[in-house]
Amino acid sequence: MSVATSKPLGAARRWKKPPFIKRPLLRWGLILGALIYLVLATASIEVNWLRVYEGLDRGWRFVLAFSQPDFISRWTDIREGMIESLVMTVASTVVGIAISVPIGLGAARNIAPLPVYLICRGIITVSRALHEIIVAILMVAIFGFGPLAGFITLSFATIGFLAKLLAEDIEDTDKSQAEAIKSTGGSWLQWINYGIQPQVMPRLIGLSMYRLDINFRESAILGLVGAGGIGATLNTAFDRYEFDTAAAIIITIIVIVMAAEYSSGVIRARMQ
Amino acid sequence: MAVTTNNYGTKVWARRTSAKQNAIWLGWFSGTALFVYCWQQINVATTWAFVWDAPRIAGDLVSRAVPPRWSYINELWLPIWDTLNIATLGTLLALFMAVPVAFLAANNTTPSKLLIRPIALLIIVSSRSINSLIWALLLVAIIGPGMFAGTIAIALRSIGFVAKLLYEAIEEIDENQVEAITATGASRLQVLVYGIVPQIMPAFAGITVFRWDINIRESTVLGLVGAGGIGLQMQANLNVLAWNQVSTILFVILIAVIISEWVSAKVRGAII
Numbered sequence: 001m002s003v004a005t006s007k008p009l010g011a012a013r014r015w016k017k018p019p020f021i022k023r024p025l026l027r028w029g030l031i032l033g034a035l036i037y038l039v040l041a042t043a044s045i046e047v048n049w050l051r052v053y054e055g056l057d058r059g060w061r062f063v064l065a066f067s068q069p070d071f072i073s074r075w076t077d078i079r080e081g082m083i084e085s086l087v088m089t090v091a092s093t094v095v096g097i098a099i100s101v102p103i104g105l106g107a108a109r110n111i112a113p114l115p116v117y118l119i120c121r122g123i124i125t126v127s128r129a130l131h132e133i134i135v136a137i138l139m140v141a142i143f144g145f146g147p148l149a150g151f152i153t154l155s156f157a158t159i160g161f162l163a164k165l166l167a168e169d170i171e172d173t174d175k176s177q178a179e180a181i182k183s184t185g186g187s188w189l190q191w192i193n194y195g196i197q198p199q200v201m202p203r204l205i206g207l208s209m210y211r212l213d214i215n216f217r218e219s220a221i222l223g224l225v226g227a228g229g230i231g232a233t234l235n236t237a238f239d240r241y242e243f244d245t246a247a248a249i250i251i252t253i254i255v256i257v258m259a260a261e262y263s264s265g266v267i268r269a270r271m272q
Numbered sequence: 273m274a275v276t277t278n279n280y281g282t283k284v285w286a287r288r289t290s291a292k293q294n295a296i297w298l299g300w301f302s303g304t305a306l307f308v309y310c311w312q313q314i315n316v317a318t319t320w321a322f323v324w325d326a327p328r329i330a331g332d333l334v335s336r337a338v339p340p341r342w343s344y345i346n347e348l349w350l351p352i353w354d355t356l357n358i359a360t361l362g363t364l365l366a367l368f369m370a371v372p373v374a375f376l377a378a379n380n381t382t383p384s385k386l387l388i389r390p391i392a393l394l395i396i397v398s399s400r401s402i403n404s405l406i407w408a409l410l411l412v413a414i415i416g417p418g419m420f421a422g423t424i425a426i427a428l429r430s431i432g433f434v435a436k437l438l439y440e441a442i443e444e445i446d447e448n449q450v451e452a453i454t455a456t457g458a459s460r461l462q463v464l465v466y467g468i469v470p471q472i473m474p475a476f477a478g479i480t481v482f483r484w485d486i487n488i489r490e491s492t493v494l495g496l497v498g499a500g501g502i503g504l505q506m507q508a509n510l511n512v513l514a515w516n517q518v519s520t521i522l523f524v525i526l527i528a529v530i531i532s533e534w535v536s537a538k539v540r541g542a543i544i
Contacts, residue, residue, distance in 0.1 A: 017466075037360075041356075041357040041360060041361055042361070044353065044354060044357050044419070045357065045361070045418075045419045045420055045423065046418065046419070046420075047418075047420045048416060048418070048420075051415060051416040052415045052416070052420070055414045055415040055416060056414075058413070058414050059414040059415070062410065062414065083313070084313070084317070086310075087309075087310040087313040087314060088310075088314070090306060090307065090310045091307060091310040091311050091314060094307050125530065126526070128529075128533075129489070129525070129526045129529040129530060129533075130522070130525070130526070131489055131490065131492060131493045133405065133493045133496060134492075134493060134506075134522065134525070137510065138333075141329070141333060142326050142329050142330045142333065143318075143322060143323055143326050144318075144319055144322035144323070146317050146318050146319070147313070147314045147317050147318070148314055148317070148318040148323065151314055217401060217403055218403065220403060220406065221403045221405045221406060224405065224409070224496070224497065225496070228317070234406065234409070235409065238409050238410065238413045239413075241413065246410075250402060250406070253401055253402065254397065254398055254401045254402070257397070257400075257401040258397055258401070261397075
């Protein structure tokens with residue numbers, strides 16, 4: 001018997017965690033490529049450490065400003081800016097949803113013919129690719145300064161978000177329900193209204209509430225390019241190094257966003 | 273569902289009780305009133321003479337912007353490379369900070385529900401509420417203009433996004449696997465590495481690529497406040513009203529965003 005001399009099974013081989021990417025060549029290639037990219041990318045950033053060091057002092061003052069924000073000295077500006085932001089948010093969300101629904105219908109492959117589908121997808125792609133600020137610059141150039149430019153910008157941005165998700169949701173709907181309505185001899189409108197709409201409505205409401213949140217957050221920056229809202233006040237506060245006022249504005253934004261997020265969460269929970 | 277009796281004594285079916293019907297009506301009424309009020313506010317703040325003039329101005333802009341000056345593209349390779357680096361390095365930087373925050377915020381991994389979880393949630397909310405342009409504005413004021421400020425701004429904004437989605441993924445893990453690892457006598461760290469991490473890895477990779485894609489779009493405009501990237505060129509051209517070069521930049525941004533979206537969709541499709 002050779003029991004005494006044979007090694008216990010598995011002593012030489014230890015268990016190793018299986019790697020995330022299984023093919024070794026691909027794995028090492030990706031790691032090497034990532035390393036090279038990291039070196040190149042880091043090299044492209046020039047950091048003026050002296051300037052950063054000098055800035056730390058100002059940064060600390062900004063952090064301190066949060067412990068004693070100054071709501072009072074610029075209160076009228078803050079209040080007017082906030083109201084303008086909220087007004088733009090509500091108006092643009094309503095109009096944005098109204099435009100998104102037909103475009104969303106057109107961008108769903110299962111109910112729209114190909115030419116309509118391509119046009120609607122094109123609109124969505126352009127709206128999603130261009131950042132709100134870029135659209136706002138163009139709108140200010142065309143419509144002049146003020147909340148109207150911001151309102152149009154946010155409505156346009158809402159289309160890219162809402163119509164895309166609505167279209168994807170429509171493509172995921174249960175076919176048999178829509179088929180049932182069609183077989184009763186319903187018109188196209190009845191088919192959409194009774195076959196598709198009940199299936200996507202809860203999600204559409206949830207997405208609309210979510211977009212309301214996003215639109216408010218975005219409306220806070222449109223003022224930087226003159227499209228109305230609180231952004232102009234915030235920009236001025238930073239330019240003058242009035243960090244206590246800037247802190248007050250940022251705290252107000254955070255509180256409103258939290259309130260909006262909480263209430264939209266409650267509404268979404270009740271809808272589903 | 274409700275059944276009411278009409279004047280003739282016959283029973284009539286209605287979808288909702290009259291109290292519910294009234295509540296819905298009131299909801300629509302107040303919603304409409306709010307929208308009309310908001311529109312009125314925008315109306316007051318708008319100089320309509322400029323708006324009536326808008327089609328002419330828009331036509332003028334288009335005639336200046338088309339055709340784009342294609343030869344200008346050669347000057348845009350470096351800014352595009354910078355933009356890509358801001359987005360990528362910003363996302364990486366954000367991951368290092370977001371992962372610990374996510375573990376501290378998740379209900380099932382947080383060390384203390386009373387003390388640490390609220391702090392982590394506050395970090396997430398503040399980071400999410402403030403737009404990356406506002407972060408950039410702030411950082412440019414503190415550490416001076418340049419790509420470094422842009423990278424940090426992208427990172428600060430991304431922390432909240434990544435941490436929020438990641439902690440939701442952590443809360444949805446299968447507890448049985450964690451229990452199985454714990455039952456073998458593993459330490460807390462081993463439970464984390466072998467019980468939790470493999471479960472959230474696909475979600476983590478998906479979230480990262482998703483945020484990277486968003487960050488590409490955001491970093492195209494950071495230059496408008498002096499934080500580096502292709503936005504700097506856009507600002508310079510807008511200032512001298514070189515619309516045919518602006519349209520070239522817009523075209524390049526559109527292509528870059530579409531490519532990044534395609535890459536991100538492919539990677540997410542491969543992971544999930």
